[in-house]
Amino acid sequence: MTADTIKKLVTIITELSLETTLIREIEQCGATGYTITNARGKGSRGERDAEWDADRNIRVEIVCNAKVAEAINYMLQEKYYDHFAMVSFTQDVSVLRANKF
Amino acid sequence: MTADTIKKLVTIITELSLETTLIREIEQCGATGYTITNARGKGSRGERDAEWDADRNIRVEIVCNAKVAEAINYMLQEKYYDHFAMVSFTQDVSVLRANKF
Amino acid sequence: MTADTIKKLVTIITELSLETTLIREIEQCGATGYTITNARGKGSRGERDAEWDADRNIRVEIVCNAKVAEAINYMLQEKYYDHFAMVSFTQDVSVLRANKF
């Protein structure tokens, strides 16, 4: 079995309306891929119950190396945190075929 | 870049019909927010394939400090584990803007 | 409060069309349960935007012990990695009622 490698998993929860632009910037940070699921929730900007287009959230996951993770987090902070409903967190994950990320 | 802080990520997978009451209790435990996605699955209470209202799962994520995480886990155990399809697990995550949680 | 136990959380992101067969194999590896959410994304096999049946992803989560996790990862590598859009990663999680998994 191939040895496992430690990578970062960055999870971002934010507004659906950001999807296109956010994805573009995430790729510019060096991410080779991402996964998106639809979500709803509540946070400092109130309830976002996915009932109305403007109230829909997405949950974006990116597996990447530490450098890309840092770049993404920096980018989020610079460009999005102030004006958008957004939460993000980072974890260590072990992956196979680490060259993919 | 703001220093990262370690927080807890509590993930709960349970029945859709619990959503309203569960969220209320999670907030009473001190959570400042949560994210919900629709899910399906299988566990000790059989397959829950999301085909019928009664068979739909939700997946709830809460980023919070260790104390709130413990309170949530305790609450789940006391009030829900016995009678509901439910699984929960807890992880460490690093977050920016830690004062949010 | 019951003492926490450390288990593994295996997350697999792959094609919807694999769902039935993949679940069967995961259970054969010894998993006692799983959770599935619908997803979309992008990776080495291009964009999978969930617009067409063939382009839909699922995100499968399995909480299990280290041995089962290894068996699952091995199985994925042997049977699926070559021909399917697939990403998987593994984390430690702490669970209550550890005998469930």
Next chain:
Amino acid sequence: MLDPIILFFIFGIAAGLLRSELRLPSQVYDFVSMLLLLTIGLKGGLELSKQEFSTIAPQMFAVFVVGLILPLFAYPILKIWGGFKRADAASIAAHYGSVSVGTYAVAVSYMASLNIHFEEHLPILLVVLEIPAIIVGILLAKGLSNGTNWKVVSHEIFAGKGIVLLIGGLLIGWFSGVEGIKTIEPLFFDLFKGILALFLLEMGLISASKISSLKQYGLFLVIFAITMPLLSALIGISMGLMFGFSIGGTAVLATLIASASYIAVPAAMRISVPEANPTLSLTASLGITFPFNILIGIPLYHQMAIKAHQIIGG
């Protein structure tokens, strides 16, 4: 010659048993249910606008009482003969004391296809019948001095989609009147049977999946899920005669009382009596009683209504 909507139901069961991947998408199922509920409400409301409340009020009261009695009658049977736990017996009893709008819709369509007249204000009785059994079920499970949060429960009941749409439809039909409703007839009335066909297709698929999980619950549940509607139908026939209903109305009322809930009651029980196993009651209600009523019950209750009217009339 079989009514196509029944064929859609049989098709659904067959496809389900053959493990086909066929499903009505969940949101489409929700949509289809909403249309049925609104249409039934609208039709009832149109009728209401032609009736005196004083004629209907006593019927509403009588039906409410029946809704209280049915679960009280079913509970000991389930507990003593069936050997079910208290919570389970109470929950199943509540399902059978309440009603199924889907079954009602098929009865309505059955009468329409045979050109049989029936009392059109029955949707009001439907609304009334949904509720009392839930309350009795909770009391049976938890006792009088229980800690039930009735505010939450009553919200669960009255804010549930089913009741809200039926009542909304009734009021809109009532206020609009026959003329006003014309413009929305193509969607709500002309498509009714087609929409019902799709609904039954999905119900067949669901029933099939419940049938598969049947063996683990034993023969008693099957017998109960067939006998209970038959007995309830007898009560329905008697009430129809008492109310002076036509043959059609008597048969539809019998069907209504014979039907078992699978939406409103499960949701309410899950919140109020969580220790009851929801699979048990849904298997009985969706896996046996619903198909029994659709395929055998409705024509049978119709025959019973004819017989009863002959006896009374003769």
Next chain:
Amino acid sequence: MLDPIILFFIFGIAAGLLRSELRLPSQVYDFVSMLLLLTIGLKGGLELSKQEFSTIAPQMFAVFVVGLILPLFAYPILKIWGGFKRADAASIAAHYGSVSVGTYAVAVSYMASLNIHFEEHLPILLVVLEIPAIIVGILLAKGLSNGTNWKVVSHEIFAGKGIVLLIGGLLIGWFSGVEGIKTIEPLFFDLFKGILALFLLEMGLISASKISSLKQYGLFLVIFAITMPLLSALIGISMGLMFGFSIGGTAVLATLIASASYIAVPAAMRISVPEANPTLSLTASLGITFPFNILIGIPLYHQMAIKAHQIIGG
């Protein structure tokens, strides 16, 4: 006797305020909106095929100018009297300078139910009116020398579902002609009012949820959200007279201009003026202006149009 579609809207508001769990499934809502947009487009396109472009062009130009002026008029009011931040004032102004297709659909249905003729090419003016206010809103928020990525913005505007479906419908209607369109009439035309009823049910539920969040934004927003459409309607009436429209057309045009956007503009503003609080403008537009126009505005603008025609005619 009330139009059932209005009753559906009131029903939605009531169910929402009573915290019912009723919702139109999100994809069904999208579907219903798509059908309305296509139908409105198709109807306009059929009409286009009968008209000279030269008659319509000046109207399109005039309406475009109005779309530029309305937000310029609303902005200082919101900024100075309302005390809103620059971005918020600009965003709200853009919402009120643009239009709501849902409101237009109700006006159309209102005229149809009273058998009042109106100029059928109004959907073209609708399309024209959607856009200029967005541009002005962005300029108001960011100034002329701002860093707006106009390529992204214009893609957001023109590639948005609403505009695309309206224009697509217009073109299909235009190319198909009255004969060609016959085969798709059962879905797009016969079901129109039923579909509109479901749309309004959901809009009622949404409005109710916005009404609940109203108190935190104070009285000024409420007053603005009622006064602004009234003033806009006056402009609409004048334009109708100027264009030589019938009474019906004048009233529909007034409704159009009085309506406030809640789909296209919020989406564009979120991308271009992210510092504006989206809840503010949506609360005003969905929570106050939409219900006001549906319940009070449309009949009122109709009366205004009658009066105006009397004055002019007399």
Next chain:
Amino acid sequence: MLDPIILFFIFGIAAGLLRSELRLPSQVYDFVSMLLLLTIGLKGGLELSKQEFSTIAPQMFAVFVVGLILPLFAYPILKIWGGFKRADAASIAAHYGSVSVGTYAVAVSYMASLNIHFEEHLPILLVVLEIPAIIVGILLAKGLSNGTNWKVVSHEIFAGKGIVLLIGGLLIGWFSGVEGIKTIEPLFFDLFKGILALFLLEMGLISASKISSLKQYGLFLVIFAITMPLLSALIGISMGLMFGFSIGGTAVLATLIASASYIAVPAAMRISVPEANPTLSLTASLGITFPFNILIGIPLYHQMAIKAHQIIGG
């Protein structure tokens, strides 16, 4: 004057190429497909009830054989001239040996709009034609002594939504008969063309997205995806003459055989021949062949059928 459903398709392609955000919600697309499949099945079933099985059986057999031969014919072309890997050549061949229900529906609608009669039992041939190419494709990819789990594969084929709905519709139509089906006609028959329009709108959007990924697969795929249906259509014309079909029936059969699968076959190949690249075959089938058949193929095959009948008849 263009048929509006074709305009909807062109509109979809245009909106897709312009990168509009327009999409039919996925569950609505599923719903629309289900309705089309059921309607086509129902219509075929109604016709079945009027026919002798003995007339149809030989046609079913002949068509089955064609379904076996077509991929055998396409495979070497793809492998040798196209230079595709074995698995890819086999998979593409299977797609073109099977059929597209959407294309069939447009052919039906084309004939109806020109009032051209055609043999209504064609849906049965459609069902028969879907399957053999899949089996041949798997054998081509893996050889006879391969490890294919035929139980899984045949479940994948027969339990797939498409086949189940077609067969279900056929049976329901057959058992119901013309009289019985009347009550569900408003949904399944009257709305057919409107529903088809929405389906084609989405297909246009999908085709456009596949067109964009076309350049990376080279010219050969494009040529194949246009030539293959043309050759298949010739076979279809010959078979139509052989069966003694009318001009309309001949043209529809030609369209059927010329069409390429994009639902059943991709799903089966993904499971059975995972080493084949699914994007390759879907790009050809959805990006080229489907639009080609809709926009050019169907009228062309109609002309070919007319010519062929003249030659034979003369």
